[in-house]
Amino acid sequence: MENSSTGSLATTGLAPEAGPAQLTSQLRVALIGNPNTGKSTLFNALTGMRQRVGNYSGVTVERVEGRYRRSNGTAVSVLDLPGTYSLSATSPDEEIALTVLLGLAPDLPAPDVVVLVVDASNLERNLFVVSQILELGLPVVIALNQVDTAAAAGIRVDSVELAMQLQVQVVETVATKGQGIDVLKRAIERASALPLPERSFELPAPLFRAVQPVEAVLVQAGFHPSTAAMEALRLLAIAPEGHLAGIPGLEGEAERARTALEEAGYNARAVEAEVRYGWIAEVVEATVHRFGSAGSSRTDRIDAVLLHRVFGPLIFLLLMAIVFQSIFTWAEPLMTAVEGLVGGVGNLAGSALPEGDLRSLVVDGVIAGVGSVVIFLPQIVILFLFIGFLEATGYMARAAFIMDRFMRGVGLHGRSFIPMLSGYACAVPGIMATRTIENPKDRLATIMVVPLMSCSARIPVYTLLIGTFIPPIAVAGIFNLQGLTLLAMYFLGTAAALVVAGIFKKTLLKGPSQPMIMELPPYRLPNLRSLLLTVSHRAGLFLRRAGTIIFALTIVLWALATYPKTEVVADVTDGAAQEQQLAGSILGRAGQAVEPIVRPLGYDWKIGVSIISSFAAREVFVATMGTIYGVGSDADETSVALREQLLAETDAAGTPVYTPLIAVSLMVFYVFAMMCVSTNAVVVRETGGGWKGVKWAAFQFLWMFVLAYSAAFVVYRGGLLLGFAA
Amino acid sequence: MFESLTVVAIVLGALGYLGVRVSRTVRAARTAKEGGCGESCGCSDT
Numbered sequence: 001m002e003n004s005s006t007g008s009l010a011t012t013g014l015a016p017e018a019g020p021a022q023l024t025s026q027l028r029v030a031l032i033g034n035p036n037t038g039k040s041t042l043f044n045a046l047t048g049m050r051q052r053v054g055n056y057s058g059v060t061v062e063r064v065e066g067r068y069r070r071s072n073g074t075a076v077s078v079l080d081l082p083g084t085y086s087l088s089a090t091s092p093d094e095e096i097a098l099t100v101l102l103g104l105a106p107d108l109p110a111p112d113v114v115v116l117v118v119d120a121s122n123l124e125r126n127l128f129v130v131s132q133i134l135e136l137g138l139p140v141v142i143a144l145n146q147v148d149t150a151a152a153a154g155i156r157v158d159s160v161e162l163a164m165q166l167q168v169q170v171v172e173t174v175a176t177k178g179q180g181i182d183v184l185k186r187a188i189e190r191a192s193a194l195p196l197p198e199r200s201f202e203l204p205a206p207l208f209r210a211v212q213p214v215e216a217v218l219v220q221a222g223f224h225p226s227t228a229a230m231e232a233l234r235l236l237a238i239a240p241e242g243h244l245a246g247i248p249g250l251e252g253e254a255e256r257a258r259t260a261l262e263e264a265g266y267n268a269r270a271v272e273a274e275v276r277y278g279w280i281a282e283v284v285e286a287t288v289h290r291f292g293s294a295g296s297s298r299t300d301r302i303d304a305v306l307l308h309r310v311f312g313p314l315i316f317l318l319l320m321a322i323v324f325q326s327i328f329t330w331a332e333p334l335m336t337a338v339e340g341l342v343g344g345v346g347n348l349a350g351s352a353l354p355e356g357d358l359r360s361l362v363v364d365g366v367i368a369g370v371g372s373v374v375i376f377l378p379q380i381v382i383l384f385l386f387i388g389f390l391e392a393t394g395y396m397a398r399a400a401f402i403m404d405r406f407m408r409g410v411g412l413h414g415r416s417f418i419p420m421l422s423g424y425a426c427a428v429p430g431i432m433a434t435r436t437i438e439n440p441k442d443r444l445a446t447i448m449v450v451p452l453m454s455c456s457a458r459i460p461v462y463t464l465l466i467g468t469f470i471p472p473i474a475v476a477g478i479f480n481l482q483g484l485t486l487l488a489m490y491f492l493g494t495a496a497a498l499v500v501a502g503i504f505k506k507t508l509l510k511g512p513s514q515p516m517i518m519e520l521p522p523y524r525l526p527n528l529r530s531l532l533l534t535v536s537h538r539a540g541l542f543l544r545r546a547g548t549i550i551f552a553l554t555i556v557l558w559a560l561a562t563y564p565k566t567e568v569v570a571d572v573t574d575g576a577a578q579e580q581q582l583a584g585s586i587l588g589r590a591g592q593a594v595e596p597i598v599r600p601l602g603y604d605w606k607i608g609v610s611i612i613s614s615f616a617a618r619e620v621f622v623a624t625m626g627t628i629y630g631v632g633s634d635a636d637e638t639s640v641a642l643r644e645q646l647l648a649e650t651d652a653a654g655t656p657v658y659t660p661l662i663a664v665s666l667m668v669f670y671v672f673a674m675m676c677v678s679t680n681a682v683v684v685r686e687t688g689g690g691w692k693g694v695k696w697a698a699f700q701f702l703w704m705f706v707l708a709y710s711a712a713f714v715v716y717r718g719g720l721l722l723g724f725a726a
Numbered sequence: 727m728f729e730s731l732t733v734v735a736i737v738l739g740a741l742g743y744l745g746v747r748v749s750r751t752v753r754a755a756r757t758a759k760e761g762g763c764g765e766s767c768g769c770s771d772t
């Protein structure tokens with residue numbers, strides 16, 4: 001039996017790698033399947049490689065590779081392809097998956113074996129992409145995963161019958177428990193020795209006649225006949241883009257085929273789905289058996305409440321309120337402990353080093369700056385514990401479902417929700433997750449608003465200001481004002497994202513939006529280990545960032561806040577001397593230069609300068625304030641926490657400089673402002689790169705800044721008018 | 727003297743490090759190639 005890795009596209013010249021994989025050489029396996037089938041989990045089980053397990057895309061968009069050893073010692077490399085429902089569209093994810101399978105990806109030969117991960121509890125929907133991949137002329141093994149979930153939902157899939165129907169090996173697995181992995185490995189070994197799968201249904205005569213010439217063009221261009229047949233069906237609905245671009249005569253033949261079909265009374269765009277689902281229905285009929293429905297009805301009963309038109313959103317809000325409240329109540333003791341630790345380290349370093357610039361650099365610059373950010377670790381951990389828990393139980397998918405109603409209200413594609421949800425962690429993966437959106441206008445509109453979702457870099461800013469200036473007053477008995485304020489900030493960002501996206505969709509990026517098929521996984525108990533893994537991963541990233549970029553920035557900020565040295569008039573107190581010194585430094589002068597710009601918002605120059613430095617990244621605001629107050633305070637009080645210093649700060653007349661109103665206005669500013677170089681860079685890249693990308697990124701930066709400034713202005717001035725203390 | 731030199735060295739080191747990070751980010755944006763968010767751009771979460 002000829003090995004297929006050379007088979008699909010031998011003559012295009014695009015696939016330089018040739019020659020069947022020898023038994024001694026490395027075997028290349030590609031994993032593919034619908035999102036949420038357990039592909040990542042299976043990948044981890046196969047390769048033992050640690051990787052984040054989560055419900056949302058953005059993870060598998062990346063090229064993830066791992067390997068394992070066979071019993072004979074040779075390596076098997078495993079490539080985790082992006083999760084995809086079909087290969088019929090032209091989203092970047094699907095294009096990546098298809099190019100890799102066809103061996104057209106640069107520097108990646110076609111896989112020797114494709115492992116199709118299929119969710120046993122959702123066979124019908126999963127079989128669509130299966131039916132397409134079976135036609136690619138590659139050895140295929142089906143991993144029938146989540147048989148436990150299926151059984152709990154009262155579904156049994158007859159895997160022997162499925163293997164007969166599809167003419168490939170089918171292995172039942174439970175990826176989370178590692179069941180079936182060894183069998184799967186053996187099936188992978190055998191796969192290339194078995195006959196290649198092929199299309200197992202016939203096209204209706206008019207369709208067959210219509211696609212013949214298209215197939216001929218593709219075969220001419222070097223495609224394997226079976227692949228050509230699959231691509232020809234695809235081409236009825238899409239334009240020849242990506243790897244199909246530039247094949248002479250292709251679009252002409254495809255257009256003729258479409259016309260011929262329309263004349264024969266078919267809907268050319270829908271005909272592929274029709275024939276494939278026709279075949280799928282037969283396969284499902286023969287292989288899926290339903291017994292009882294105990295499991296699914298429990299999920300249904302829970303959903304009846306959680307997805308209720310009125311109670312659903314209310315419960316969602318309530319849950320979020322509890323989450324945000326716990327960030328303050330639970331994190332407070334931990335935070336105080338970390339604060340004490342940072343203060344202790346500061347004092348230690350202070351007494352170990354001789355008085356002078358070096359000590360000031362270490363204590364006032366680095367420890368005060370980095371320390372002021374690091375103390376927010378407990379909040380980050382608690383927030384992601386909650387989010388990870390809700391995600392793992394299946395509730396986050398419901399939240400997406402609830403939100404979808406509002407999203408459609410503003411004309412946004414339902415698929416935009418997942419990038420927006422990722423945006424709560426960080427806008428960078430959120431923006432990369434927009435690759436799953438096919439329509440370029442929908443994709444741009446989503447990219448434009450993802451940074452409005454409150455990312456975790458804002459948490460230090462919010463919690464510093466809330467913890468310091470918002471009193472923990474009880475509201476309606478069970479809530480407290482701090483948690484509610486934080487909830488309000490998240491809500492504000494989300495609402496603004498929806499409204500702005502709606503405006504874009506009606507003006508600049510006008511176009512129809514398509515509905516999304518959303519899947520609601522059954523509720524399940526979260527896996528503690530993977531939950532902790534996710535949380536520690538995020539905590540690690542937060543700390544790594546504090547230890548690298550923020551660390552370096554605080555050193556530079558310290559230098560800017562220290563030099564040039566001013567001659568201080570002899571007879572002032574220590575504190576006043578430090579204050580003069582700071583005001584004379586480069587940072588101080590820059591601050592005074594920008595003060596007129598931020599004055600209308602009620603901010604002083606210290607806030608102004610912190611805002612400017614936080615253009616690098618939002619949490620640098622906190623680090624800058626920490627450094628400024630570290631440098632500006634006299635040497636004896638190094639260990640005083642930033643929060644207390646902010647409260648104690650008074651102007652010449654003795655009135656407090658920072659008030660709750662200013663804190664709120666500042667938070668509102670951070671809700672809207674686009675202050676993150678990493679995000680800017682990703683936006684440039686994902687909106688086309690080069691000048692085009694730079695223009696979109698600049699546009700986004702500008703409108704967000706204008707929005708932020710105006711909103712902060714309105715809050716501050718409005719607050720003054722309403723009689724809140726300046 | 728020694729102290730001033732140390733401070734200058736540290737500050738220059740920090741500036742250099744930031745410069746490398748920025749140029750890496752810019753390059754990643756320009757080449758529009760596939761890339762993760764981890765090390766290359768330093769977002770705080772993935």
Ligand SMILES: Nc1nc2c(ncn2[C@@H]2O[C@H](COP(=O)(O)OP(=O)(O)O)[C@@H](O)[C@H]2O)c(=O)[nH]1
Nearest residue numbers: 035036037038039040041054146149174175176
């Ligand atoms: N009960 C059960 N859950 C599974 C199984 N495989 C994966 N999961 C869970 O399904 C969810 C989605 O899995 P993931 O690997 O992230 O899916 P992917 O989107 O296909 O990569 C996770 O919560 C997994 O823990 C399985 O065989 N049985």
